[in-house]
Structure formats: structure tokens, C-alpha cells
Amino acid sequence: MEQAEAALVEHYPRLVRLAYLVLPPALGRNRRVLTAHALVQRALPRGRASAPAVPDQRRQAGRGTDPGYAYVRCQVLRAALDAGLPLKRRAWPKRAQLPPLLPQVWGLRLFPRSGGADELALDQRLAALSGPARAAYVLRGLERLTDDETRRILDAVGVDTDADSDEADGIAAALAEVGAEGPPGGRGPAALLESPEFDPCSLQARPTDLMRRRQHLKAAAVAAVAALVCGALLGMPGDGWGPDGAAAPPYAKNPAAEAALDPGRLTRAAPAAWKQSARTDFSVWPARGELTDDKALLRRALAVWARPGETVQVSATPGTASGAPPGPPQLLFAGPVDGARVVLLYDGLRVVRYAEPQDGTGGAALDFARVDGAEAGDSGAVVVGRADGNVRYLTAPWVRTAVVRDLLEPDAAATPLRRSADGVTDPFGSPALARECRSWNALQLRDHTGASRLATDLGELTPARLTAGRPDAPRDAAPQDWAKTACSLAAARSHGVRAVNSWQYARQAMPDGSGGAVWVCTRAETWRGGGGRVLAQFLAPGAAAGAVAAKAEGGSACGVREPRVLAGVLWKSPAGSWYLLAAGSKDVASVAVSGGERASGNTLAVRTRQGARPTVTGTLPDGTKLPALR
Known part of the structure; x- marks a missing residue:
């Protein structure tokens, strides 16, 4: 016991590095760090009696001749290999297969410092190996053992004893899987395995998902308060709290919030409102599209806007609030676009695009774009769909013609852009999705006054x-x-x-x-x-x-x-x-x-x-x- 404890304290960083390298990379860097420390800290014998040490054949001063280090190393290897075994339905899990109770770090992600290209290649190489093969690779590279010494240690930790597990490919198979070549790159095995990339004792700390953590804490606090209130109500005799007096009834509805979610209260501009209005912006766009009377679709769009679920993909341009509408918004468009049902809404400050698949409501998307203070030149078009590197626009009611111009070929003829009766353009290539700048498409719109304006897609709702x-x-x-x-x-x-x-x-x-x-x-x-x-x-x-x-x-x-x-x-x-x-x-x-x-x-x-x-x-x-x- 004393020998093992002394060896663990003296060689703790190396033992943790060994466990970190042998653990399955699929666990993730943060969990591998914590699991490696837990396995090493549990490697001491449980009793005070002397334990049989695995002989170490190395003839190097220090840990090489220390039976305490040899014993602790075998314990760590055995636990690290067990941690990579799959759980079985009819068998109790081994202790190493369960997440460690200690140590634990809340609110932080811990991981070693990033290395270079050689370390990355080595990490990918280790990830492709089985557990016994990783152990053999690390023993040969980090511990500098021969193949015979590696075989004796793998046999001691029971690599061949669990023939039913997927990890037990045999000692010979593990050595054959590793092969005779060294790690990728030009550096030696020991230099790479001793890199800070694989040092779980020299760590960087980053926070976890702060927004989601705050949401969970708020949800837990609300649930706790609700449980207390319900418990108090169940314990009250008679009619609960007694007379309400001037208080509103419990769980009273908010009329403004309910009105914002009622598709029957959506505002709609008259088809010719833009012709008489002093303003020329999104507020005078009429409601267009085949589905403007689909109450169920509009209700879903408003409900998702108010409280998007976890499966909804939400995006917002920088500086754009993504909260619920303050009141009934204005309907701009509702119709099918490229295999999806699309709804465009406007609340005076933002244009919001809701899209869902035509064959269901899963995989819905919600996009926000700030448009307060828009003028005629800023409100000529809104994106209704993107697919296969192309973009479609819904154009303003005052747009008479639409063409596509390649800005890199200014003297080339413009490409006419066909529009539907609702003002939806045909798809054309978007420069926002292109990887190389071989061309740059711009949308050229001519309005009822004859003014011509250029706009280009930069990956947002409004060009x-x-x-x-x-x-x-x-x-x-x-x-x-x-x-x-x-x-x-x-x-x-x-x-x-x-x-x-x-x-x-x-x-x-x-x-x-x-x-x-x-x-x-x-x-x-x-x-x-x-x-x-x-x-x-x-x-x-x-x-x-x-x-x-x-x-x-x-x-x-x-x-x-x-x-x-x-x-x-x-x-x-x-x-x-x-x-x-x-x-x-x-x-x-x-x-x-x-x-x-x-x-x-x-x-x-x-x-x-x-x-x-x-x-x-x-x-x-x-x-x-x-x-x-x-």
C-alpha cells in the first residue's frame, strides 16, 4: 500500500496522461480529462495488505524498477480499457464504465492545450484504434517498452480474458493493429505523446453553454415555485386562498399576448395602399401567397415566433431582438417555396421568416432581420428561400422589373428574372453561399418611377x-x-x-x-x-x-x-x-x-x-x- 501510494504521488501526471491516451476519444476531451483523473485516484489497493505487483522488465532508474509504479500502472490500464467497453443489458456495469462521481467541475469545460498538425494527426490515429491497440501504442511510445514487455503487461491487465467484449481483440491483434510505424509527422513517438496536447494536468478552462445553463436554472426555479404553490393549494381547506378581492383570477390570460398569437388579428395592408401612402416601406406591402388564409399555418408561425422549441433553428442578424411580437404583426407572405411552407411577418421593427417542411412541422426554421427605418431603396425585396446555392426573393409591390447582373462583368447583358404573380422570383446563384469569387450576382430592381437600384445577397433576409x-x-x-x-x-x-x-x-x-x-x-x-x-x-x-x-x-x-x-x-x-x-x-x-x-x-x-x-x-x-x- 505504501509503495503504491508513493508511486502514485510521484508519477501522478504521467499516470493521468497514460489514462487519457488509452480512454476512448469518443468520450470528448472534457470527460476524458475528468475520467483519467478519477481512474488514477482509484488505482490504490483497497486494503492495507500487500498486493502482488506486476513485474516491470525495464532497467531504467526511477519508476522502471519500482513495483509500486508497475502495480498502479496496471490498475490504471485495466480501468481505462474497461471504460471503453460497451454496456451490456444482462450484466452489471463495471465501475470504470460509469461517469466518475469525483472529481467534478460545474460550469466549466476543461481540456488540454491544442497542439500542432502532428498532434492532430496522432489524435486521429489513436481514435481509429481499438482499446487494447491504444494501450499497446502508448506503452511502446510513452513508456518505451519492448513488444515482449508490452505483451506481459497487456496479459496482466486481462486483455484476452474478456472474449465477449468488442475491445478484446487479443494481444497479438492489438500489436498487429498498431503496426511498426511511428506516429504521423516527423517527430518521434515519445515527443508527440509527451506533448501538451495530451497533458490532462495542464488544462485550459472555458465556460459551458451559458445561455442554456441560465435557461435551465430559470426553468428549475419556476418549477420549484410552481411546486410550492401547488403544494400549498392542496393543503388549504375549502376554497383555497379564499376571496380574490381585487386580484385577477389565477392564471389570467394576457390579452395583448393572446392577440399577438391570433391569426385572425394579423394586420394586412390593402393591395393598393402603397400607391397612396406617404411611406414606402414594408408597412405598405400587401399580404400575398397561396396560403394567406391557412389559419393553422399562420397560428403555428406565430406560436413558434413567441416560444420556439428546441428543434427550431433560430437565426438573427447582429443587433436584432428575437423575442415575441409586441402585438399582432403584419402578414407579408404565406405560400409554398422550394418544398417548404413559408410565412413572412413584419412587426414594425423586424421582418421574420418562418419555414416548415410541406410534409410536417419538424425541422422548422425562424429567421429575424432588423428593418426599422427602412426606405424605398431598403425594402425592395426579402428572401423567401435558399436551396442548392440559390436564392429566391419576394419583391415589393412597386417593383416593375427584376434582372440579375454580374458585377464582375458590368458590360455583359443582364439576365431577366421571371417573377410569379405574387412577386416571387425564380432562383439564381447567391454570392453569399459561394466559396470562390468567380462571379458576383446582384439583383437590379426598377420601380414604378423608373428608378433602378442594385442590391446583393450577404446571407441575410434583406439584401x-x-x-x-x-x-x-x-x-x-x-x-x-x-x-x-x-x-x-x-x-x-x-x-x-x-x-x-x-x-x-x-x-x-x-x-x-x-x-x-x-x-x-x-x-x-x-x-x-x-x-x-x-x-x-x-x-x-x-x-x-x-x-x-x-x-x-x-x-x-x-x-x-x-x-x-x-x-x-x-x-x-x-x-x-x-x-x-x-x-x-x-x-x-x-x-x-x-x-x-x-x-x-x-x-x-x-x-x-x-x-x-x-x-x-x-x-x-x-x-x-x-x-x-x-
Whole structure:
């Protein structure tokens, strides 16, 4: 007992590492860590009597000649192999097959530090092995034992004794499964197995699912209060609490909440309301679709909106609340789309899309998008369906024609987009779902006034409006305005973007006389007002696309509040010389670079070296310093 205890204390980190490596990877890293510690802490003999030690044939100083370590190692191996056995219906589970009572950590997930590619390859290799094969691999690699010594230890822990288990493939089969090769990668077995990736004693801590934990705690508190109230009512004589007085009856219904869930109280705009209304937004969209009178479908959509179940896939753009409607919302659409029943609702602040399969209600989806303050240019279309990389839109009632334009081919003819009588477009390729930027489709809508607007899908319910020109006076963009910068729109995907403006803020003559370059600032504005994303792009002469020179998030540069920008880039001329090029908007009086170089005007070009990181600063006419965009 004393020998085993001393060995466990001295070699505890190594024993825990051994148990962690032998345990089934299917348990997950957090549970493997806790189980490994539990198995090692239970490895001591139960009585004070001396236990037969398994002889260790290694002739290495320290643990190699310690019978206490050999005994504890066998106990740990036996328990780790038992933990990987499947439970049987007609047999009591072994202790190692049950989750450990101690140690336990509540509210945290513990796991070792992540390693590199070699460690990942080794982890995948171990996951593909059986339990005895993992044990053989670890004994040979971590403990540096020979095959004969490995066979004796596996025989001692009973690998061949449980012939009915799936893990008992035999010692010979385990060694054959491991093979003679070392771990993946160029490093040796011991170096990889001793990596921090497999060290359960040096851990990182992260919280569990905080939102779900809070929901469970709230549900438990509500259940406890309800149980106390019911118990008190059952124990009361006669009529329970007695006269109600001025109190509302128990479990009284909330009229406003009930009205919000009543499909008969959904508001519907008149078909021609948009023609007389001073507003041109979603509030004047009429209710369209084949299923606008399907009370059961509308009731399900409203109920899921109010209290979505665990199987409902809920998504919301950043800054969009996903709570229940404050009152009866407005119905925009209800009908079949690509094998699903789709309902679009609007509550004055949000557009909500509910979708369920046509053959049932399982796998429903609920999507929220913020649209408060929308104007005619922002409310021209809403996504009704996505499938196979394509997108369908429901267009506004004032839209007369719809076409698809490839922004990377601005001179190509537009593709006409057929629409149903309800305003639902045919599907077309969505750039939000594409992995490569070989094309970038934009939706071009022409309304009853003849105005034409471009919008593109960025993975949200409402497409982002595309504009061009100075930020304080933008105009609706033409395809040519985005011909060389369209691929930069990928940086604005799924961020709640309302509009993206492209502004050609400077032109610069190249220092080697090879032509003129163009500087473009692209700013994505969100529906929540803040969190705009800014990219400064440099278009060299003859370049097919712009190169990102600088980017920022959340600032006011290149926007309505601060319509100015400054950026710099390192450029290699065709002759092989390196230059620092910088350009600011027209209100920049001079540009300076760290080291003393300065140029009057809003552009600068100086020789530099590859990899240089100079600081660029601009000066406004009133002397105010303007830092470069970062």
C-alpha cells in the first residue's frame, strides 16, 4: 500500500496522461480529462495488505524498477480499457464504465492545450484504434517498452480474458493493429505523446453553454415555485386562498399576448395602399401567397415566433431582438417555396421568416432581420428561400422589373428574372453561399418611377443596397462602380448590413510612370447604426481587382460623419523597386511618412524596402492630423 501510494504521488501526471491516451476519444476531451483523473485516484489497493505487483522488465532508474509504479500502472490500464467497453443489458456495469462521481467541475469545460498538425494527426490515429491497440501504442511510445514487455503487461491487465467484449481483440491483434510505424509527422513517438496536447494536468478552462445553463436554472426555479404553490393549494381547506378581492383570477390570460398569437388579428395592408401612402416601406406591402388564409399555418408561425422549441433553428442578424411580437404583426407572405411552407411577418421593427417542411412541422426554421427605418431603396425585396446555392426573393409591390447582373462583368447583358404573380422570383446563384469569387450576382430592381437600384445577397433576409459616391451624398450604384471591388463584399457577409457604399476617393500617378492608380473606400453600414466595416482598396494600373490596403471596424471613417480617409500600401514596380504609396481624400492638404518624407497634396510616393512598416499621417487644411486607416 505504501509503495503504491508513493508511486502514485510521484508519477501522478504521467499516470493521468497514460489514462487519457488509452480512454476512448469518443468520450470528448472534457470527460476524458475528468475520467483519467478519477481512474488514477482509484488505482490504490483497497486494503492495507500487500498486493502482488506486476513485474516491470525495464532497467531504467526511477519508476522502471519500482513495483509500486508497475502495480498502479496496471490498475490504471485495466480501468481505462474497461471504460471503453460497451454496456451490456444482462450484466452489471463495471465501475470504470460509469461517469466518475469525483472529481467534478460545474460550469466549466476543461481540456488540454491544442497542439500542432502532428498532434492532430496522432489524435486521429489513436481514435481509429481499438482499446487494447491504444494501450499497446502508448506503452511502446510513452513508456518505451519492448513488444515482449508490452505483451506481459497487456496479459496482466486481462486483455484476452474478456472474449465477449468488442475491445478484446487479443494481444497479438492489438500489436498487429498498431503496426511498426511511428506516429504521423516527423517527430518521434515519445515527443508527440509527451506533448501538451495530451497533458490532462495542464488544462485550459472555458465556460459551458451559458445561455442554456441560465435557461435551465430559470426553468428549475419556476418549477420549484410552481411546486410550492401547488403544494400549498392542496393543503388549504375549502376554497383555497379564499376571496380574490381585487386580484385577477389565477392564471389570467394576457390579452395583448393572446392577440399577438391570433391569426385572425394579423394586420394586412390593402393591395393598393402603397400607391397612396406617404411611406414606402414594408408597412405598405400587401399580404400575398397561396396560403394567406391557412389559419393553422399562420397560428403555428406565430406560436413558434413567441416560444420556439428546441428543434427550431433560430437565426438573427447582429443587433436584432428575437423575442415575441409586441402585438399582432403584419402578414407579408404565406405560400409554398422550394418544398417548404413559408410565412413572412413584419412587426414594425423586424421582418421574420418562418419555414416548415410541406410534409410536417419538424425541422422548422425562424429567421429575424432588423428593418426599422427602412426606405424605398431598403425594402425592395426579402428572401423567401435558399436551396442548392440559390436564392429566391419576394419583391415589393412597386417593383416593375427584376434582372440579375454580374458585377464582375458590368458590360455583359443582364439576365431577366421571371417573377410569379405574387412577386416571387425564380432562383439564381447567391454570392453569399459561394466559396470562390468567380462571379458576383446582384439583383437590379426598377420601380414604378423608373428608378433602378442594385442590391446583393450577404446571407441575410434583406439584401444589402449598393451605392456609390461620396459618403455624404451617395447615389444608387451602377454595375461599373463595383466591377473591381465586388469581391470585397464577402467581408460584410452576415453582419446585419443595410447598405454598402463604394467611393473612389483619390487618383495617383505611379512613380515609375506606368500609369495611374485608383484608391477606393468601401463602407458597409449596418441596420443597428454602429459596427460599420471600412476597407481601403488600391487598384494598380491594369489590375483586375483591388488589393485591400487597410481595414477598420466600428469607426466613422469614410462615412457620413467623417467623409475623409487616408491609407497607404507597399507596391513593387514592374522593374522590381519597392515604393510606399499613400493617398487621402481631397480634403487632405499634405501627407507625411515616418522618417521625414512629406508631400503636399493628398498623395505621396517614396522609395522603401520590402517588409517596411512606416507610419502614414495626413494633415487637414486647419492643421488637424488625420491618421491612416487601420
